[in-house]
Amino acid sequence: MNHFQTILTQVRMLLSSHRPSQVQALLDNLLAEELLSREYHYALLQEPDGEALARKISLTLMEKGDPELALLGWVWSGLPTSAAEKDPGYKDLGGSGQCATMELGPIEGGYLELLNSNADPLQLYHLCDRMDVAGEEETELYSEPDTDTINCEQFSRLLCAMEGDEETKEAYANIAELDQYVFQDSQLEGLSKDIFIEHIGLEEMIGESVEVLEEAGQKSQKRPFPEELPADLKHRKLAEPLTMPMVTDTFLVGPVSDSLAQPCPAPPALFNKESASSQTRLEDTVLMPGPPSSSLLSCFSLPAGSIQIIPTVSTLPQGLWQISGAGAGLSSIVIYRGEMPQASQTPTSSGQPVHNFPKSPDRPGSTSPFAPSAADLPSMPEPALTSRANLTEDETSPTQSPAALKPSSQLPRWPESVEQFCRSLRDKYQAKPAGPEGILVEVDLVRVRLERSSSKGQERELATLDWTERQPARGGLAEVLLATSDRRRPRETRVIAVLGKAGQGKSHWAQAVSWAWACGQLPQYDFVFCIPCHCLDRRGDTYLLQDLLFSPGLQPRPVEDEVFSYILRRPDRILLILDAFEELETQDGFLHSACGPGSAEPRSLRGLLAGLFQRKVLRGCTLLLTARPRGRLAQSLSKADAMFEVAGFSAQQAETYVLRYFEASGAAEHQKRALALLQAQPSLLSHSHSPTVCRAVCQLSEALLELGDEAELPSTLTGLYVGLLGPAAHDSPPGALVGLARLAWDLGRRHHSSLREDQFPSAEVRAWAVARGLVQPTRGGPETELAFSSFLLQCFLGALWLALSSEIKDKELPQYLALTPRKKRPYDNWLEGVPRFLVGLVFQPRPRCLGALVGLAAATSADRKQKVLTRYLKRLQPGTLQAGRLLELLHCAHEALDAGLWQHVLHGLPARLSFLGARLSPPDTYVLGSALEAAGRNFSLDLRSTGIDPTGLGTLVGLSCVTHFSPVIVPGSEALPPQGHLE
Numbered sequence: 002m003n004h005f006q007t008i009l010t011q012v013r014m015l016l017s018s019h020r021p022s023q024v025q026a027l028l029d030n031l032l033a034e035e036l037l038s039r040e041y042h043y044a045l046l047q048e049p050d051g052e053a054l055a056r057k058i059s060l061t062l063m064e065k066g067d068p069e070l071a072l073l074g075w076v077w078s079g080l081p082t083s084a085a086e087k088d089p090g091y092k093d094l095g096g097s098g099q100c101a102t103m104e105l106g107p108i109e110g111g112y113l114e115l116l117n118s119n120a121d122p123l124q125l126y127h128l129c130d131r132m133d134v135a136g137e138e139e140t141e142l143y144s145e146p147d148t149d150t151i152n153c154e155q156f157s158r159l160l161c162a163m164e165g166d167e168e169t170k171e172a173y174a175n176i177a178e179l180d181q182y183v184f185q186d187s188q189l190e191g192l193s194k195d196i197f198i199e200h201i202g203l204e205e206m207i208g209e210s211v212e213v214l215e216e217a218g219q220k221s222q223k224r225p226f227p228e229e230l231p232a233d234l235k236h237r238k239l240a241e242p243l244t245m246p247m248v249t250d251t252f253l254v255g256p257v258s259d260s261l262a263q264p265c266p267a268p269p270a271l272f273n274k275e276s277a278s279s280q281t282r283l284e285d286t287v288l289m290p291g292p293p294s295s296s297l298l299s300c301f302s303l304p305a306g307s308i309q310i311i312p313t314v315s316t317l318p319q320g321l322w323q324i325s326g327a328g329a330g331l332s333s334i335v336i337y338r339g340e341m342p343q344a345s346q347t348p349t350s351s352g353q354p355v356h357n358f359p360k361s362p363d364r365p366g367s368t369s370p371f372a373p374s375a376a377d378l379p380s381m382p383e384p385a386l387t388s389r390a391n392l393t394e395d396e397t398s399p400t401q402s403p404a405a406l407k408p409s410s411q412l413p414r415w416p417e418s419v420e421q422f423c424r425s426l427r428d429k430y431q432a433k434p435a436g437p438e439g440i441l442v443e444v445d446l447v448r449v450r451l452e453r454s455s456s457k458g459q460e461r462e463l464a465t466l467d468w469t470e471r472q473p474a475r476g477g478l479a480e481v482l483l484a485t486s487d488r489r490r491p492r493e494t495r496v497i498a499v500l501g502k503a504g505q506g507k508s509h510w511a512q513a514v515s516w517a518w519a520c521g522q523l524p525q526y527d528f529v530f531c532i533p534c535h536c537l538d539r540r541g542d543t544y545l546l547q548d549l550l551f552s553p554g555l556q557p558r559p560v561e562d563e564v565f566s567y568i569l570r571r572p573d574r575i576l577l578i579l580d581a582f583e584e585l586e587t588q589d590g591f592l593h594s595a596c597g598p599g600s601a602e603p604r605s606l607r608g609l610l611a612g613l614f615q616r617k618v619l620r621g622c623t624l625l626l627t628a629r630p631r632g633r634l635a636q637s638l639s640k641a642d643a644m645f646e647v648a649g650f651s652a653q654q655a656e657t658y659v660l661r662y663f664e665a666s667g668a669a670e671h672q673k674r675a676l677a678l679l680q681a682q683p684s685l686l687s688h689s690h691s692p693t694v695c696r697a698v699c700q701l702s703e704a705l706l707e708l709g710d711e712a713e714l715p716s717t718l719t720g721l722y723v724g725l726l727g728p729a730a731h732d733s734p735p736g737a738l739v740g741l742a743r744l745a746w747d748l749g750r751r752h753h754s755s756l757r758e759d760q761f762p763s764a765e766v767r768a769w770a771v772a773r774g775l776v777q778p779t780r781g782g783p784e785t786e787l788a789f790s791s792f793l794l795q796c797f798l799g800a801l802w803l804a805l806s807s808e809i810k811d812k813e814l815p816q817y818l819a820l821t822p823r824k825k826r827p828y829d830n831w832l833e834g835v836p837r838f839l840v841g842l843v844f845q846p847r848p849r850c851l852g853a854l855v856g857l858a859a860a861t862s863a864d865r866k867q868k869v870l871t872r873y874l875k876r877l878q879p880g881t882l883q884a885g886r887l888l889e890l891l892h893c894a895h896e897a898l899d900a901g902l903w904q905h906v907l908h909g910l911p912a913r914l915s916f917l918g919a920r921l922s923p924p925d926t927y928v929l930g931s932a933l934e935a936a937g938r939n940f941s942l943d944l945r946s947t948g949i950d951p952t953g954l955g956t957l958v959g960l961s962c963v964t965h966f967s968p969v970i971v972p973g974s975e976a977l978p979p980q981g982h983l984e
């Protein structure tokens with residue numbers, strides 16, 4: 002018996018034995034395991050009683066207590082596939098026929114498929130209506146006493162019979178209300194505006210505002226029908242009952258944007274008189290209680306489009322309910338029933354006071370990075386983030402009265418403890434780091450994918466994409482966060498990975514996301530938790546979700562149970578960022594850890610992570626990971642729904658950073674000179690592709706410029722770090738630098754970057770290292786935990802230890818260059834910057850290098866190491882090295898500043914150089930170009946699949962010594978022949 006049959010047998014057994022809770026548990030499992038998939042659904046429908054069974058399953062889903070599933074289950078249980086397929090309007094449910102996801106024709110059948118689809122229940126209601134009048138056959142479907150089909154009445158009975166807690170009752174009650182609303186909506190057709198105003202008794206109450214709305218409505222453009230239906234049907238209680246007695250049970254139906262978080266945008270764009278009375282198909286819809294006072298209307302953020310006011314039932318519990326992404330062009334439905342406030346209040350999707358998004362006078366960039374304009378945030382166009390459908394500021398702002406701009410803090414949507422927690426979380430993310438850490442240069446995020454690292458093995462690594470294949474996330478953060486919406490069912494956890502090398506800006510980006518949320522830019526999330534993984538305590542036996550979300554030191558205040566239970570209720574409104582996920586790489590395999598939905602809550606960090614990844618714990622949240630894509634981590638990431646890479650700085654962005662750095666450090670007078678220093682060192686400029694290096698360059702430039710105008714930057718990375726550490730070494734306690742170097746190496750070998758107080762050689766050394774900024778407190782970790790201020794600094798210190806230590810045997814030294822492959826590597830080169838720093842430290846002239854750090858006497862211990870490495874490097878045959886290692890050799894030779902070594906390497910370069918599939922970053926391109934130019938021979942290059950940027954490509958193929966090159970097409974380079982012949 003195959004898996005499907007086994008499941009089916011179980012389902013049948015449980016259904017026939019009337020054990021709905023067990024069916025629920027089973028279905029829960031199936032949903033979680035993604036087994037209610039298209040294939041299984043299809044197989045189900047092939048069964049003789051497939052449709053009936055599907056209906057039963059739908060019915061059972063209703064009992065799951067999940068309002069969304071219940072609603073969907075109910076709607077679709079009454080919609081037999083065969084009938085739907087016969088309906089001529091089946092493919093045209095969107096009315097305009099533009100709605101791709103509503104073209105249900107090709108899908109294999111009904112209920113479960115629909116449950117998994119983006120289809121809009123409202124449209125399905127319309128379909129049901131049509132089928133009612135379309136012919137006997139369809140009518141029969143509803144009239145025959147089919148026990149498998151549940152109708153409205155049966156559903157009501159079911160509700161009555163239902164026992165359970167208040168919350169469940171409330172949820173079902175709201176489903177019932179929705180049902181009523183939808184049916185009544187169909188009765189609305191042809192309702193004239195007069196009737197509709199009369200019906201709700203609004204005329205005098207709306208008064209002026211309706212006129213204003215109408216006038217503007219004539220100008221307003223009807224919104225185009227969206228091409229894709231929103232993926233999600235969200236049912237959401239937005240507000241607790243308000244205070245003014247309600248006059249009628251009437252909903253105002255009209256457009257609403259997702260931007261409820263915006264303070265009271267302009268009503269004039271809202272109202273379309275004609276469509277208000279005759280609209281037969283809902284577009285964006287607001288359901289509000291009648292009578293909407295003018296103040297209330299002026300407070301809703303409604304994009305251009307039509308409004309309908311329809312009567313509705315009186316039984317809907319008080320409160321404001323939002324169904325966002327409801328489909329069929331509905332960006333949101335908001336239902337309000339209850340007592341109306343007199344005062345102008347702005348409901349927000351977050352329940353937070355709404356502040357205008359900080360603007361800088363000279364957009365696009367804000368002068369203050371922590372009062373960001375949209376352009377300051379990482380690739381986040383303001384409209385995308387705030388979902389302001391087609392509204393410009395100009396359209397909205399003139400109509401905003403000061404009262405309307407009042408934040409919605411008066412609106413008691415959440416319990417006080419939740420409000421407070423949310424506020425303090427926002428305050429925390431908004432807190433502005435002082436100095437250069439507060440700078441934010443907008444960088445690209447580019448889509449990436451994994452590919453097999455070899456044809457045989459299962460291991461995967463990041464694919465190196467050609468420049469033409471690059472897909473920057475043009476929509477910015479919004480695009481990143483929505484990247485998975487087409488892949489997952491509603492309410493399914495979305496896993497997004499943001500990758501990048503050490504120092505490339507991943508944490509900075511993650512902080513900017515939190516910061517964007519704190520500034521009100523991500524209204525789709527009620528809470529954002531940004532958790533640096535290094536501070537997760539993996540030692541404890543017990544680890545619960547609370548421990549993860551509310552790690553001490555991370556969250557601003559002690560967290561009450563009420564807050565946690567609130568979070569559990571709406572996981573889909575949680576963005577969980579696990580920053581520096583590679584810190585947990587020892588947890589690999591967690592994807593396969595046990596964490597069944599039926600099992601008890603996971604009790605270990607490993608189990609918890611497994612649960613999150615398997616989309617069982619906090620199911621429906623957005624899980625955003627940032628990580629260095631190394632080693633086995635890539636395997637884990639293959640489960641991610643979307644992957645992006647932080648692109649690093651272009652030369653222009655590096656220059657922008659330099660300018661901002663000197664501005665932020667109050668030395669704007671040095672800006673130009675600092676730029677000139679950097680431009681004079683093209684090697685460092687290319688390394689400034691890494692924001693970490695760019696920052697180090699600025700620090701050294703700052704120090705040099707304070708000394709006088711004669712300043713000059715070194716030409717190597719080694720020189721850069723020697724320049725930064727030299728002064729610190731001068732005033733250090735005896736042996737402090739070497740002690741710290743040893744720590745850096747020891748920790749790095751174990752893949753650690755953070756260190757405890759008691760690991761320092763002495764309290765004095767610790768105090769010195771902190772004072773000199775070599776180590777710093779970890780973000781979110783315990784106060785006693787420190788970390789090297791950058792990974793590159795740790796690499797430099799690790800190399801310093803190797804260069805000086807007498808404990809490293811001569812014959813072992815070459816292995817730390819990681820240039821030759823070894824079957825069983827004793828050293829995995831986790832500290833990947835070590836090889837070039839080691840060569841730099843050992844080869845560069847003593848007085849300006851090692852001697853400047855530890856004194857000339859101590860530096861002589863490197864003489865022997867230099868001989869060993871020279872022997873090794875001179876025996877290496879560059880032509881036999883694989884592309885990545887050849888590039889590393891070139892970097893090492895460059896760092897050495899040793900003419901003999903450099904010439905030796907150049908001499909060994911083969912005339913045909915293939916970098917196929919190896920990543921060529923800007924510093925790689927620079928060092929390769931320098932080598933080719935200096936070699937004095939002609940070369941042929943294969944640059945395919947190297948991701949080389951157009952500038953780098955231009956530089957390389959522009960070299961007179963490059964006479965042939967393989968086809969690389971970059972935008973704007975069409976003039977280049979497909980196979981380069983440059984002779």
Ligand SMILES: Nc1ncnc2c1ncn2[C@@H]1O[C@H](COP(=O)(O)OP(=O)(O)OP(=O)(O)O)[C@@H](O)[C@H]1O
Nearest residue numbers: 438440441442503504505506507508509692693792
């Ligand atoms: N877009 C940016 N604008 C300004 N500064 C940046 C930017 N990205 C990174 N930086 C700076 O570069 C340094 C390194 O950034 P960050 O710590 O985010 O890198 P990372 O990729 O998380 O590195 P690691 O993998 O080592 O944790 C920080 O000092 C940060 O302030």
